[in-house]
Amino acid sequence: MDIGIPENSLAAFARAVDNGYPIELDVQKTLDSQLFVLHDYNTERVCGVDFDTKNMQSEMLRKFKLCGTDQCIPLFSDVLELVNGKVPILIEIKSEKPYAGELEFLLHEMLKEYHGEIAIESFNPLSVRYMRKRNPDYIVGQLSYQFEGKDNIPAPVRSLLKNCKLNFLSKPDFIAYDIKAMPQKFLKALKDGGDTALLGWTVRTEENVEFASLECDNYIFENVCP
Secondary structure, X not given: OOOOOOOOOHHHHHHHHHHOOOEEEEEEEOOOOOEEEOOOOEOHXXXXXXXXXXXXXXXXXXXXXXHHOXXXXXXXXXXXXXXOOOOOEEEEEOOOOOOXXXXXXXXXXXXXXXXXXXXXXXXXXXXXXXXXXXXXXXXXXXXXXXXXOOOOOOHHHHHHHHOOOOHHHHOOOEEEEEHHHOOOHXXXXXXXXXXXXXXXXXEOOHHHHHHHHHHOOEEEEOOXXX
């Protein structure tokens, strides 16, 4: 993060547009059904205030300042207006719910009015499946990792998720996998001739870049210049 340009801020997205970089972001929903952009489910790390985003109201967003700057948590609609098709956007559906619902519906409705390049991803295969059914032309991806510490998810389900065994539900165009848990044999098969693209997340160092360039078709990065 540059000084004065915090992650997931309008300033950061403007910088990405200026440099021609695709944008990866996380979309959540307020209690009053507005979509906003923030990675964490709690605001403490980036705003210094211990607040769970599941309790967020849209009028509160401007009060949460990002990383000690004047930048606040942005509405997703403001991000779309700023980007305006200038660079592609990779949208993660950020929800702790075990099913697809209002967030996915609102996202689809908003994207119907947007004409730039987008792709959609989620850790929840049901969210990916929902978006695929709403619009078969969406490029959709299945996010995954090792799910360590996710004791709220039953062990058999964690095993299916980390090994991408639920892809028959989501039918993803790509899998985005945690590079810290790579290489994996089943992922290598995708890279070497499979019909599903493989992305690595998150690339943060030059060593990560070198590794991801060998193991993945593409990668999601921060704090490095690809």
